[in-house]
Amino acid sequence: MSIGRDQVLHVANLAEIGVAETELARLVEQLNSIVSYVEQLDQVTDAPAEPFLAGPVAAPLREDVVGPDRLARDPAAFAPEFRDGFFLVPRHGAMEEL
Amino acid sequence: MTATAGTVARDVGARLKAADSLNATLSWSQAALDAEAERVSRLDPNAEASPLYAVPIALKDNLVTTEQPTTCGSRILQGYVSPFTGTAVNRLRNAGAVIACKANLDEFAMGSSTEHSAYGRVKHPLDPERVPGGSSGGSAALVAAGVVPAALGSETGGSVRQPASFCGVVGVKPSYGRVSRYGLVAFGSSLDCISVFGRTVHDAARVLSVMSGPDPLDATTVDRPPLPVPPSRSDLKGLTFGLPKEYFPADLHPGVRAALARTIGAVRELGGSIREVSLPYSRYAVPTYYIIAPAEAAANLARYDGVRYGPRLNGSSGDIRTLYRSTRGHGFGPEVRRRILVGTYVLSAGYYDAYYRKAQTVRALIAQDFQRALGPEGVDLLLTPTTPTPAFKAGEKTEDPVAMYLADIFVCAISLAGLPAMSLPVGRDEGLPIGAQIIAPFFEEARMLSAAAALERVLRPEEEVRA
Numbered sequence: 001m002s003i004g005r006d007q008v009l010h011v012a013n014l015a016e017i018g019v020a021e022t023e024l025a026r027l028v029e030q031l032n033s034i035v036s037y038v039e040q041l042d043q044v045t046d047a048p049a050e051p052f053l054a055g056p057v058a059a060p061l062r063e064d065v066v067g068p069d070r071l072a073r074d075p076a077a078f079a080p081e082f083r084d085g086f087f088l089v090p091r092h093g094a095m096e097e098l
Numbered sequence: 099m100t101a102t103a104g105t106v107a108r109d110v111g112a113r114l115k116a117a118d119s120l121n122a123t124l125s126w127s128q129a130a131l132d133a134e135a136e137r138v139s140r141l142d143p144n145a146e147a148s149p150l151y152a153v154p155i156a157l158k159d160n161l162v163t164t165e166q167p168t169t170c171g172s173r174i175l176q177g178y179v180s181p182f183t184g185t186a187v188n189r190l191r192n193a194g195a196v197i198a199c200k201a202n203l204d205e206f207a208m209g210s211s212t213e214h215s216a217y218g219r220v221k222h223p224l225d226p227e228r229v230p231g232g233s234s235g236g237s238a239a240l241v242a243a244g245v246v247p248a249a250l251g252s253e254t255g256g257s258v259r260q261p262a263s264f265c266g267v268v269g270v271k272p273s274y275g276r277v278s279r280y281g282l283v284a285f286g287s288s289l290d291c292i293s294v295f296g297r298t299v300h301d302a303a304r305v306l307s308v309m310s311g312p313d314p315l316d317a318t319t320v321d322r323p324p325l326p327v328p329p330s331r332s333d334l335k336g337l338t339f340g341l342p343k344e345y346f347p348a349d350l351h352p353g354v355r356a357a358l359a360r361t362i363g364a365v366r367e368l369g370g371s372i373r374e375v376s377l378p379y380s381r382y383a384v385p386t387y388y389i390i391a392p393a394e395a396a397a398n399l400a401r402y403d404g405v406r407y408g409p410r411l412n413g414s415s416g417d418i419r420t421l422y423r424s425t426r427g428h429g430f431g432p433e434v435r436r437r438i439l440v441g442t443y444v445l446s447a448g449y450y451d452a453y454y455r456k457a458q459t460v461r462a463l464i465a466q467d468f469q470r471a472l473g474p475e476g477v478d479l480l481l482t483p484t485t486p487t488p489a490f491k492a493g494e495k496t497e498d499p500v501a502m503y504l505a506d507i508f509v510c511a512i513s514l515a516g517l518p519a520m521s522l523p524v525g526r527d528e529g530l531p532i533g534a535q536i537i538a539p540f541f542e543e544a545r546m547l548s549a550a551a552a553l554e555r556v557l558r559p560e561e562e563v564r565a
Contacts (some may be wrong), residue, residue: 001452008439015396015442016403016419017435018427027436030499034440037500039386041456048462054288054516055275055318062314071181072164078178087405089418090380 003031056057102143103152105510107135110154110198113245120243122236124159126199133165134196141194150308151194156249159189160207160283161198161292163328165199170204170283172217175408185316186283186292186308186309188283188395193308198246201236204401206429207252207285209233210260214433221492222519224529228489231261231505234295238265242531243293243500248305254286254389256509258293260537262521263484265533266559267552268296270306273541277306277321278313286394287318287389289513299522299551303327304499306543328544330551334370337549340477340542342377345508351487353527356563358483358498361524361534364556365481373477377467382460383511384503389444389457390514396441399434402426435454436499444503458503465515469556472517472539480537480550482508484521488530508535518543522550523559 008028012019019027034097081088111128115200124305136150143151149391154359155428160261162168162180171366182329183191191197204214204450212220212235222228223243230239237260242248252259253271262269271293275351296302303328309325341362346355362372404410404425404477432436495502517540523535534553 003443006272007443008152011443011446012448015438016422016426017402017430017438019435020423025441030436031439031443033498033500034388034436035443037503038389038453038457039459041382041386041453042387044379044382044456044460044463046463048459048466050456050462052462052515055163058319060312060321060416072183073179075181075183075406078181078408079406080404081410089132089405090416090421092418 001035003028005034103135103138105257106152106154106196107131110196110246114199117243117245119226120223120239121218122202122203122220122239122243123156123199124169124171124202124217124236128247131196132164132563137191138194138196143194145358147192148194150190152196153194153248154198154246155190155203155305156198157187158234158237158249158251160201160203160252161373162281162283163197166200166231168200168283169201169217170207171217172429172431172434173216173411174402174425178408182281185278185313187281190305194294199240201234203236203241204233205434206283206395207233207254207257207282208395208437209434210502211490211492211495212261213492214431222489225489227491229264229492230529231264231489233257235521236260236263237295238267238269241265241267247297250284250305250324251293252292252293253293254289255513256506257535258295259484259509259519259521260506262295263533264489264531266523266526268299268302268520268522269533270294270296271322271518272301272306272325273514273518275318275543276325276518276543277309278316278319280313280315286391287398288394289391299547299554300327300330303547309478312449319402322541324408325543328548328551331548332552334365334528334549334552337479338364338371338373338477339479339481340373340375340471340479342380342471344376344377344380345482350483353488354483354486354532355562357409357525357527357532357554358534360563361481361553361557363469364553366405367560368552368556375471375477375480377471377511379460379463379467380511383464383514384507386460386464386514387506387510388440388503389453390461392437392441394441395443396438396445396557399438402429404429417450433499433545435490442553455496461514464511467513468517468537482502482535482537483503484533484535486531488527512537514542518546518549520546522553524557525559525561525563527563531559
């Protein structure tokens with residue numbers, strides 16, 4: 001399955017990543033190379049005896065108690081703009097067509 | 099301040115300065131080292147709780163600490179200082195370790211050469227024209243250059259074992275769930291493991307032992323007691339090593355082949371047995387990894403949007419989506435953007451079954467292969483090359499992402515299966531180190547480390563294997 005320029009722009013839009021026009025052709029070429037490489041998995045037709053699960057079979061639950069705030073500093077120290085308990089962002093303009 | 103901790107801080111500072119040309123560090127200062135020494139000097143050097151008293155340890159810069167910036171080698175986190183320190187690092191500090199520095203890495207741990215850092219590439223300590231491997235290349239280079247005896251890295255698909263092999267140091271990836279991921283910046287959450295480099299097997303085992311054990315702050319840690327430092331053994335009697343035939347292809351680099359032949363000879367000399375085994379699905383490990391890891395990365399890296407962390411890049415005006423796209427477009431480097439785009443593509447409507455679900459199926463088949471090979475009817479440990487070649491030259495693979503991905507062909511499958519594995523330096527070819535990989539069953543790190551220590555005593559890793 002090959003990926004065209006419009007599809008790369010669509011995926012970049014979904015991922016909220018700005019892509020410059022000048023880098024688009026190279027990106028289309030590289031993504032096609034990666035996707036065609038991973039498509040060799042189509043050769044596999046077997047099914048595993050059971051699905052793979054990373055980590056413990058049952059996630060342990062800890063006691064449902066409120067612990068102390070572990071943050072060493074206030075979000076104002078690491079967020080670009082923070083005021084009165086809120087992260088500040090530019091206004092939400094008109095959504096462009098997806 | 100005791101002389102020991104203070105002396106260590108000054109000596110490490112001098113060594114970091116001398117190793118500056120490697121570009122292996124992203125942040126360190128003599129003042130921070132002295133503060134660490136001051137803190138450590140308040141601990142009892144002889145206490146059982148201080149097994150790492152005054153041991154300097156470097157941290158890959160995707161491990162958060164409140165004292166130093168954590169950049170993940172990315173512009174998108176330039177200047178970011180975490181409001182908390184991770185569990186593994188806290189355990190090291192409580193055990194007396196002196197945190198030496200934050201080490202350079204491929205951006206967000208995505209890469210196999212440490213050329214994808216926004217802060218410049220790391221140079222191989224033995225040949226500045228070559229790469230140290232990656233993504234934990236800064237940590238590996240600092241141990242190889244003798245700056246620190248141990249360093250933390252992280253593995254998602256081989257990012258400690260591969261640079262350990264290239265740099266000629268020990269690199270140990272524990273079982274998934276052995277060490278808490280709390281405080282490790284997430285890349286591929288079903289794969290990520292904090293891992294360790296050491297000058298020797300014992301150095302690495304000591305650090306791993308302190309870090310290991312369950313953590314209420316990471317629900318994927320397995321509820322088993324911390325790993326004790328394994329007792330050393332003088333022979334390998336009673337142990338059978340499996341050689342998976344798929345890991346010894348006909349076109350394997352001749353130096354790597356010779357180094358493995360020497361290692362197999364050492365296993366036999368020490369009384370161990372050798373048996374050929376097969377892991378047929380390992381040939382699909384790299385393509386499986388390059389679906390699952392980017393998919394998880396696309397989800398994990400969605401949080402870097404210029405709102406809550408790090409700088410806002412060229413996105414102060416306009417609307418919120420302009421802010422997102424501008425910050426992420428300018429903040430992420432080319433490899434991270436490629437992986438986020440691939441991950442978003444394989445998870446998108448209409449493609450999920452063909453790519454992501456398929457990769458999960460193959461991942462289970464890969465894990466099943468290992469369970470069989472290391473099961474009751476199988477062998478005790480597996481032995482393979484860590485990498486298909488010694489360290490390659492800088493720039494050799496940067497233009498071809500798939501060629502770079504294939505540098506991890508022998509390490510990826512183990513990460514997908516969640517097993518413990520390590521790279522042990524076993525010889526050199528034309529001056530470049532070569533590592534052998536030892537793979538153990540789930541939570542059998544002690545068996546792997548004690549066998550590696552026995553081999554370490556008889557192998558001469560600084561000798562040429564084809565001389």
